Amino acid sequence: MTHLLRMIDRLSRIAETAAVLLLMGYCALMLSEVVARAQAQSFSFTWEFSQYAMAAVFALAAGPAIRTGVHVRITLLSAVLSRRARKALDLAANTVAMGVVALIVLAMWSKVGTSYERNILATSVTKTPLWIPQAIVLWGFAQLWLDLLARAIRVWFEEQSEWRDADAETADV
Amino acid sequence: MPTRKLPMFEIALVASLLFVALLAGSVWIGLSLFATGYILLSIFKPNIPMEIFSSGVIWGSMIPTPLLSLPLFILMSEILVAAGLGRSLFSGLAPWLGRLPGGLVHVNVVGCTLFAAVSGSSAATTAIVGKVSLPELEARGYDRQLAMGSLAGAGTLGFLIPPSIIMIIYGVVAEQSILELFIAGIIPGLSLAALYMAYIALHQVLSGAQAGPERSAWAEKVRGLRDIGPVAGLIIAIMGSLYLGLASVTELAAIGVLGAVVTSVLLGRFSTSAMMRAGRRAVRTSAMIGLIVIGAALLNSAFGFLGIPKAIAAQIAALGLSPFVLIVVLLAFYAVLGMFLDGTSIIVMTLPITLPLVTAAGYDPIWFGIFVVVAVEISQITPPIGFNLFVIQSQTGESIGRIARAALPFFALLLAFALLLAIFPELALWLPGTLK
Numbered sequence: 001m002t003h004l005l006r007m008i009d010r011l012s013r014i015a016e017t018a019a020v021l022l023l024m025g026y027c028a029l030m031l032s033e034v035v036a037r038a039q040a041q042s043f044s045f046t047w048e049f050s051q052y053a054m055a056a057v058f059a060l061a062a063g064p065a066i067r068t069g070v071h072v073r074i075t076l077l078s079a080v081l082s083r084r085a086r087k088a089l090d091l092a093a094n095t096v097a098m099g100v101v102a103l104i105v106l107a108m109w110s111k112v113g114t115s116y117e118r119n120i121l122a123t124s125v126t127k128t129p130l131w132i133p134q135a136i137v138l139w140g141f142a143q144l145w146l147d148l149l150a151r152a153i154r155v156w157f158e159e160q161s162e163w164r165d166a167d168a169e170t171a172d173v
Numbered sequence: 174m175p176t177r178k179l180p181m182f183e184i185a186l187v188a189s190l191l192f193v194a195l196l197a198g199s200v201w202i203g204l205s206l207f208a209t210g211y212i213l214l215s216i217f218k219p220n221i222p223m224e225i226f227s228s229g230v231i232w233g234s235m236i237p238t239p240l241l242s243l244p245l246f247i248l249m250s251e252i253l254v255a256a257g258l259g260r261s262l263f264s265g266l267a268p269w270l271g272r273l274p275g276g277l278v279h280v281n282v283v284g285c286t287l288f289a290a291v292s293g294s295s296a297a298t299t300a301i302v303g304k305v306s307l308p309e310l311e312a313r314g315y316d317r318q319l320a321m322g323s324l325a326g327a328g329t330l331g332f333l334i335p336p337s338i339i340m341i342i343y344g345v346v347a348e349q350s351i352l353e354l355f356i357a358g359i360i361p362g363l364s365l366a367a368l369y370m371a372y373i374a375l376h377q378v379l380s381g382a383q384a385g386p387e388r389s390a391w392a393e394k395v396r397g398l399r400d401i402g403p404v405a406g407l408i409i410a411i412m413g414s415l416y417l418g419l420a421s422v423t424e425l426a427a428i429g430v431l432g433a434v435v436t437s438v439l440l441g442r443f444s445t446s447a448m449m450r451a452g453r454r455a456v457r458t459s460a461m462i463g464l465i466v467i468g469a470a471l472l473n474s475a476f477g478f479l480g481i482p483k484a485i486a487a488q489i490a491a492l493g494l495s496p497f498v499l500i501v502v503l504l505a506f507y508a509v510l511g512m513f514l515d516g517t518s519i520i521v522m523t524l525p526i527t528l529p530l531v532t533a534a535g536y537d538p539i540w541f542g543i544f545v546v547v548a549v550e551i552s553q554i555t556p557p558i559g560f561n562l563f564v565i566q567s568q569t570g571e572s573i574g575r576i577a578r579a580a581l582p583f584f585a586l587l588l589a590f591a592l593l594l595a596i597f598p599e600l601a602l603w604l605p606g607t608l609k
Contacts, residue, residue, distance in 0.1 A: 020452035023244055030427035055235035057244055058463025061456035070457040071201045072515050078199050093199045100204040111228035
């Protein structure tokens with residue numbers, strides 16, 4: 001079990017790092033567009049690729065956001081429950097969340113499959129095969145499901161399931 | 174064959190019960206929104222192939238061009254935080270504000286105003302300014318209630334003073350110019366900050382609670398300027414470029430990131446590990462907002478298919494409310510909703526219903542954007558889930574009730590300001606009008 005949890009954590013960290021690089025990448029793309037425009041030119045791909053990168057950032061960091069307790073939820077009810085009832089409610093919420101994310105993963109799987117089989121291309125000049133950015137989004141949501149699974153296991157065994165101050169050890173004010 | 178009319182009451186009941194049950198069961202808000210939309214469509218529109226339909230909504234909601242600026246503004250703010258902006262703000266402002274009646278409590282307001290100009294989040298503004306100012310004010314013997322209350326109130330400026338995450342979301346959902354929204358938020362934001370400072374000064378004059386003014390030598394003031402100079406330069410560059418239309422909002426956000434990196438270098442606090450840490454925090458916050466946007470997109474599609482916005486609009490139109498009464502009712506509605514939901518969720522969920530009502534009543538959608546932001550700000554300092562209250566609780570260990578009481582005067586000021594905005598829409602519309 002520890003091996004599985006460690007593997008999911010590692011995968012989550014990889015997804016998060018990819019999201020950071022994509023965010024910085026599309027920031028650089030935008031800056032290059034500003035420079036190009038100052039010289040009365042424009043790249044044809046900056047906005048489009050930035051949109052794909054943004055979608056990837058949303059999906060790839062969704063799992064790490066679960067691990068660090070960043071996603072918003074209302075815990076008014078659980079705050080007044082006993083320890084056992086709180087654990088049961090948390091597990092139930094986690095299970096519902098896994099079900100919903102499974103629906104999202106299935107939907108994206110179908111989207112990627114359709115785009116690949118029908119060779120759907122972006123309508124822009126780049127003619128990007130859409131299955132590529134969509135597959136990265138699918139990877140992100142699959143990672144979110146795995147992070148929820150890891151969280152459920154940790155809640156079940158009453159281990160720490162969220163690291164709210166994941167970066168606190170080096171954080172400055 | 175005649176189309177069967179959908180049972181509106183049943184749909185509304187199922188939607189409300191389902192959503193409340195999911196939220197109360199502490200399911201994450203973005204996923205609760207998605208599940209409610211998915212189940213509503215599965216029950217009341219069983220012919221829709223949900224897998225195909227939802228995949229289109231998911232992908233479409235993740236790539237809108239106007240949303241591109243959002244993760245970049247979050248990254249800019251995180252880089253500045255990692256560079257120690259909170260401490261710089263206090264040390265830079267304290268020598269200049271100590272002589273005002275109310276003394277260093279004004280640092281909360283001015284610090285939040287400045288931080289709001291580089292951050293789009295209310296909770297982040299409260300956290301960063303409060304982390305330094307609250308212990309400093311306590312150590313110098315300032316009134317704890319006033320310190321907490323002013324921080325809770327001033328923290329809300331994070332949403333109103335551009336760049337603002339909530340305004341970007343509003344612009345995307347309402348299909349309005351984010352640039353105009355940003356410009357429209359400047360005067361209300363600064364007016365609100367001035368109102369808070371006037372209250373702090375008045376409180377001091379009437380109660381005489383604080384010790385005498387804290388005077389600082391000119392050398393200290395100059396050192397203070399050096400601390401806030403780079404950030405002030407960045408703010409002036411962002412605001413100036415926004416107003417002069419030198420770049421699009423997204424391009425400006427990217428330039429802002431570069432400016433934040435340069436600022437951290439100038440402050441001598443740049444490191445690659447700090448950059449990576451800022452990046453990690455930025456992508457997580459972006460993902461949190463992204464999940465809410467995806468969930469709300471499916472719920473709003475479901476509402477649209479089922480004709481709910483039309484039905485509610487017809488019901489409200491039948492009441493024959495005057496435009497001003499409609500706005501007061503909406504203010505109360507948003508304030509109550511804000512007790513249970515965060516700002517992003519409130520806006521993405523309600524806008525398809527409220528915006529057509531308000532525009533039909535003759536109000537400008539840009540004005541309504543600012544009004545909704547003020548309404549959402551109110552919810553940040555009202556229990557049970559006012560986010561600013563939680564932030565201050567985590568910093569002080571005080572009870573939510575005590576912090577909420579401390580924030581009460583600032584809550585009243587916000588409420589009064591919202592009504593003032595309804596009476597004088599020009600407060601928000603004058604500055605963007607000069608752009609045209």
